[in-house]
Amino acid sequence: MSLLEVSNLTKYFGGLAAVRDLSFQVDEGMIMGLIGPNGAGKTTTFNMISGFILPTSGTVRFKGRTLNGMKPHEICAFGLARTFQIVQPFPEITALENVMVGAFVHHHNTVDARHKAEEVLERVGMAHRAGTLARDLPLLELKRLEIARALATEPQMLLLDEVAAGLNAVEVREVLDLVKDLNKDGITFLLVEHVMKVVMSLSHRIVVLDFGEKIAEGTPQEVSRDPRVLKAYLGEEVPVA
Ligand SMILES: Nc1ncnc2c1ncn2[C@@H]1O[C@H](COP(=O)(O)OP(=O)(O)O)[C@@H](O)[C@H]1O
Ligand SMILES: [Mg+2]
Numbered sequence: 001m002s003l004l005e006v007s008n009l010t011k012y013f014g015g016l017a018a019v020r021d022l023s024f025q026v027d028e029g030m031i032m033g034l035i036g037p038n039g040a041g042k043t044t045t046f047n048m049i050s051g052f053i054l055p056t057s058g059t060v061r062f063k064g065r066t067l068n069g070m071k072p073h074e075i076c077a078f079g080l081a082r083t084f085q086i087v088q089p090f091p092e093i094t095a096l097e098n099v100m101v102g103a104f105v106h107h108h109n110t111v112d113a114r115h116k117a118e119e120v121l122e123r124v125g126m127a128h129r130a131g132t133l134a135r136d137l138p139l140l141e142l143k144r145l146e147i148a149r150a151l152a153t154e155p156q157m158l159l160l161d162e163v164a165a166g167l168n169a170v171e172v173r174e175v176l177d178l179v180k181d182l183n184k185d186g187i188t189f190l191l192v193e194h195v196m197k198v199v200m201s202l203s204h205r206i207v208v209l210d211f212g213e214k215i216a217e218g219t220p221q222e223v224s225r226d227p228r229v230l231k232a233y234l235g236e237e238v239p240v241a
Contacts, residue, residue, distance in 0.1 A: 002026055003026055003027060003188055004026040004049070004080070005059075005062075006023055006024050006025070006045075006049065006059075006060055007023050007059045007061070008057065009045065009048055009055050009058035009059070009060065010022070018044040018212050019045050019055075019209075019212045020212045020213050021213070022041075022058070022209070024214065026157070026190055027188075028188055030188060030205065031188075031204050032206070033200075033202070033203035033205070034046075034192045034206075035192075035193050035196050035206060036194070037232055041213075042192045044212075046082065046190075046192050049067075049080070049190070050072055050080065050159055051070050051071055051072040051074070054069075062075070062079070063078070067080075076153050077106070079154075080155060080156070080157050080159070081158050082158070082159040082161070083149075083159070084146065087139070089142060089145055092133065094132060095129045095134060095141075096114070096117050096130040096131065098134050098145055099117035099120055099145070099148045100114060101152075102117070102120075102151070105152075105153040116152055118130065121148055123148070123182075124147055125144065126144050139166050140175070143175055146163075155187065156187065156188060157188040158182070158187055158188070158190075159189075160191050160192065162194060163175055164198045172198060176198070179202060201220075204219070205217065205219060206218065206220055208228075208229050210232040215228045
């Protein structure tokens with residue numbers, strides 16, 4: 001049994017199939033990349049897995065349990081946490097307090113939640129920013145904060161939506177190094193990315209979406225050579241494997 005099992009997932013917005021009959025599995029311990037051009041259905045898939053929108057049909061199973069119908073906070077408490085494509089911290093509270101919001105999922109008193117939040121901030125290299133208001137943090141640190149807030153919920157699996165968006169090449173490297181480290185600690189990842197290059201070096205496997213459908217799945221080397229993938233990304237930069 002895989003940790004995450006997506007089966008025949010479909011979402012219609014009116015007459016538009018944003019995602020159609022999508023199936024893939026993510027085994028425990030792996031980094032799975034989900035890529036595709038703009039509008040391919042990545043965020044919609046992500047939102048269905050994390051419970052933010054209901055599928056038109058199909059199922060999502062995590063740790064053997066069907067998630068359909070569960071609320072986002074229930075899915076999170078069950079061990080599947082997410083970040084947002086656009087970072088969404090609470091701007092007027094500190095970095096530590098933002099992370100405590102995540103920690104309260106499993107720690108119901110302030111002392112324990114604070115302790116957990118401090119530990120997680122340290123883990124993502126943000127301990128020195130604990131007292132800084134989120135609105136004063138640069139984008140790279142906001143991304144770290146988002147990851148920290150998700151980590152504080154103690155997930156087995158983390159879904160990251162376009163974590164590289166808006167960062168320069170050096171900053172992208174830093175975030176990816178963090179993902180790699182957290183994966184070594186045992187966290188399973190689903191990385192949703194528009195830019196193929198970002199997930200190439202990191203992902204064990206990649207699923208490629210185009211117009212809502214899976215057009216390829218395999219190792220980074222396999223998908224980057226696939227003619228359908230090259231065609232979908234025509235006009236965009238495709239890495240040489
Ligand atoms: N809430 C919505 N209502 C109507 N159409 C939507 C909605 N969300 C996404 N779409 C459409 O679904 C398709 C897939 O969008 P999305 O999942 O955001 O793609 P991606 O994240 O791969 O760029 C696009 O054509 C988009 O315009
Ligand atoms: Mg998106």
